[in-house]
Amino acid sequence: MASNEQMKFTLDFLAKTSGLKESAALSAKLSDALDDADTEATMLAKAMSVAADHIERDLKETTEYAERLGNALGPELRAKIGAGGVDSLASRFRSAGISIQDAEQNIDQLAAGVQRLDGLSDKAAASMNKLDGRDQSGSVRANFLGNAAQEIPGVTGAMGPLNMAIGQFVEYGAEGNISLKNLAAMAGPMLGVAVAMELVSKYQKEVAAVKAWKKGEVDAFTKSLKSGADVAEDLKDRLLEAGKIEFKMNRLFGGDVLDDMNRAGLSVDQFIAAVQGGDPAIQKMVDALSAAGVEGDDLSNILFAAKSYQENLTQARETYAALQKAGLAATDEEIEANRRLKVSGDAIVKMLEDKKAAAQEDIDTMYDYEESVIAADDAYADYLQSLKDADKAAKDANTTDAERADILRDLRNQQMSQAEGLYATAVAFSTEQGAAEGSRAAHMLQRDALIEMQKKYPLLADEIQKYIDKLNSIPGVKNTNVTIRYGGGAGGTGADGTGSSGDTGNINLGSGAGNIQSIQSAGGRGGSTPPVALTVNLYGPVMNGDREVVDMISRAVNDGVRAAWMAGN
């Protein structure tokens, strides 16, 4: 028959919010990163704009300069030097600090100087070339960028965590490829994570140079290594987290090798193990795949991916070793200490969780007991009402014998089921007190509870007594065999020379506290001594407590011994 406990449907709702919190942190980080990049890009754009203004002005002035100088040189010399040469001269004069206004006023003198130089045309040309320090081969755009970078210190040094080319980034944003509208309308935390991850991965895909990608990966490795994580474990976690295994080959090709691995039946764990094992392990993996019939693009892609990641791992380990040497990363001892701390931390967390679970269990057993008590009170109230109804029906002349019999039967059923319920309440009480189910302590607590219930529910006293008797008869109590060995004292010789020794032997006092007998051990006459050997052995627990029985036996024996001694004397 099912217990009350089995008629209970429990729904556990464990809301895990760590995913939500991580999503929020990722979203915030992305927002900050975009803000930073935005700020730097905006700054650079402004710098570009300022530099462009300067250069445009310079170009305009230089053009005017060259035009004036060319006019002053005259058509023949001008043709000889060439347009580029005139531009160069103009630029040089400007660099020398001669403004266009000065040049305008002194252009004839400048031209005269050039004409003089023309007389030494080869030498002059060679000299001008030597003297001209401006990089003619660079494009205006390159200089433009270079000057712009120099305008704002630190811009080229750190472009933020997204590590993209400046122009690409600004262009990307200007074209509206980053769609941030309506994000707030999306429901579901996983969608938020997916959106954030999509944006980050979109940026990461724009990294053009393998070197930059590798640097970014190594930086991320380094950052995680500083907190003491294991290099290889971190690699595996990052791969699994990203959900893809990308590789770059010859800076031209790349892709996700997971499909190839799936077709080949190669798991991520096996892949990682091969990468960690170095060249021999990778070769072993390739040999195994070949033997299994994997070939062609699948096999080559897997090999390239393994090599690619092996390079990253090697780089990460070298970086980590260098960081350790520079004191910027945890040493092996610190890592071990962190690991032990984590283990003990986990143990503490488990202990606290166990304590919490135990406390919850205690609360629940307390609720079960209280519910049981309330139900018992309700049932008794119903029973009393039923008795009144039965009494009324019995006095009613219209009630038939069959109906009377039914009423009595119902009352009897109520009595029995209530008594059973009260027994269940007593069991709940013993559980609530912490006694183990089926233990002697539990039975004693249940019996005590039932005795109290007899007073509370007097009309059910007889039924309750049956459960008390049942508890009393449960063989959790062992019979006690008490054996006392005694030895009689040697008899002395009396005046007439006779004397007998006292008795010796064992007496079994039987079992249970009610069977203590007083014994006497007679000593010999004349100079007898009381028995000296008294050993009490108790086998098994006694219901009323071991100490009490021993005391009773000791008293009985002592009384007997005293009596014997007195009789002897």
Added chain:
Amino acid sequence: MIDTSDLDALTRKLQRLAAGFDGPTKVRVLKKVDKPLQADVEKAVRADLGDLSMSGWRRGRPVPIIPTARVRTDGIAVSPAGRAIGPMRTLSEGRNGGGGFQGPGVNARTGATKRTKKGNLARVRARRNNGTTRGKGTWTDAVRLMQDTAPKVLRKAVIDEVGEVFRGK
């Protein structure tokens, strides 16, 4: 120009959602599950009885066989309400073995009939036969219904809570 205000709003909403599911939101969700589960129990009882009580238990004032639900620390527990435990058990498992009175001297624990050394039926003081009923498996049916209802209602309640956060400011 890149506008990151939407991302900031998303961050705030996700944080609010996490804080809610660590506490008050969970309680709100469980309270939404409470009534549908209790309705499932009543449905199972009605399917077997036609209504919510057995006319003979008690005579003249039948005990309603209804459930009670208690929100515990990390969930909810549904069981027959106090007085309804006995009737529910009888309804589910029957009375007196469900297959007939098993005769006097049947050991309630072992089910064995007490006999003398010669193998004859032992004379014992036996209960009066108060009839037998077959169990209808009512509680089992109720559990099946609740197992089906709980995930659906829970999921909808969670989605409603999430939607509430994301639709708000």
